[in-house]
Amino acid sequence: MKILVPVKRVIDYNVKVRVKSDGSGVDLANVKMSMNPFDEVAIEEAVRLKEAGIASEVVAVSAGVAACQETLRTAMALGADRSILIVTDEELQPLAVAKLLKAVCDKEAPQMVIPGKQAIDDDANQTGQMLAALLGWPQATFASKVVVNADKTGAAVTREIDGGLETIEISLPAVVTTDLRLNEPRYATLPNIMKAKKKPLETTTPEALGVDVKPRLKTLKVAEPAKRAGGVKVADVAALVDKLKNEAKVI
Numbered sequence: 156m157k158i159l160v161p162v163k164r165v166i167d168y169n170v171k172v173r174v175k176s177d178g179s180g181v182d183l184a185n186v187k188m189s190m191n192p193f194d195e196v197a198i199e200e201a202v203r204l205k206e207a208g209i210a211s212e213v214v215a216v217s218a219g220v221a222a223c224q225e226t227l228r229t230a231m232a233l234g235a236d237r238s239i240l241i242v243t244d245e246e247l248q249p250l251a252v253a254k255l256l257k258a259v260c261d262k263e264a265p266q267m268v269i270p271g272k273q274a275i276d277d278d279a280n281q282t283g284q285m286l287a288a289l290l291g292w293p294q295a296t297f298a299s300k301v302v303v304n305a306d307k308t309g310a311a312v313t314r315e316i317d318g319g320l321e322t323i324e325i326s327l328p329a330v331v332t333t334d335l336r337l338n339e340p341r342y343a344t345l346p347n348i349m350k351a352k353k354k355p356l357e358t359t360t361p362e363a364l365g366v367d368v369k370p371r372l373k374t375l376k377v378a379e380p381a382k383r384a385g386g387v388k389v390a391d392v393a394a395l396v397d398k399l400k401n402e403a404k405v406i
């Protein structure tokens with residue numbers, strides 16, 4: 156059983172994001188980039204399925220600028236067997252990524268695709284769902300547990316939903332998107348980082364895959380969130396209730 160894991164290169168989650176002064180987007184100059192944290196969870200799950208003898212191959216795929224190959228090398232250091240880089244300088248929106256991933260799925264015929272539930276840069280939470288729709292495959296989103304059936308024709312997936320957990324049965328091939336509680340990703344060891352340099356990384360382009368990636372949405376303006384105003388100390392509960400009622404008007 157082959158597993159395909161899409162991995163996105165995003166601003167590292169420890170970096171304080173800065174908006175460009177002209178409001179046209181986020182400043183990426185000299186900013187540390189890393190693998191989207193939900194995709195690390197996805198790689199870990201795929202590698203664990205391989206270690207358990209359920210998956211036979213884990214293929215990582217990333218779409219974006221040439222530097223995405225660093226993200227793919229990390230995926231391979233974490234255990235992916237090989238990688239595919241779809242290189243483009245075009246801004247990629249979720250529908251374009253889903254179409255690219257569909258084209259890769261048509262060639263690779265994986266039994267499972269495991270994207271993250273969302274990318275922490277645009278918080279779109281769309282790519283996995285769109286990919287499942289384009290492929291006509293079942294989808295199990297926000298997975299916190301994945302158990303593949305012994306005959307590998309289906310899987311039971313526990314999903315994080317409002318107020319609890321839901322377990323659903325899906326047939327394979329399917330798209331399963333990861334929630335953070337699915338597992339705790341391992342760290343890449345130095346020997347595995349060295350080994351990853353020699354693993355195969357194939358490069359292709361949207362044109363070669365026959366996909367038009369032109370953006371459908373236009374960003375009009377990007378702005379910083381409003382600065383938090385300082386708090387005040389109130390003398391007693393009555394003063395607090397008065398402020399909530401008459402100033403904040405929340406009760």
Ligand code: AMP
Nearest residue numbers: 161162218270271273274279280281282
């Ligand atoms: P999003 O729908 O943008 O929140 O992204 C959800 C997931 O789709 C991510 O966690 C990745 O697994 C995958 N994904 C999104 N964009 C890309 C990309 N450019 N390359 C590879 N995978 C991507």
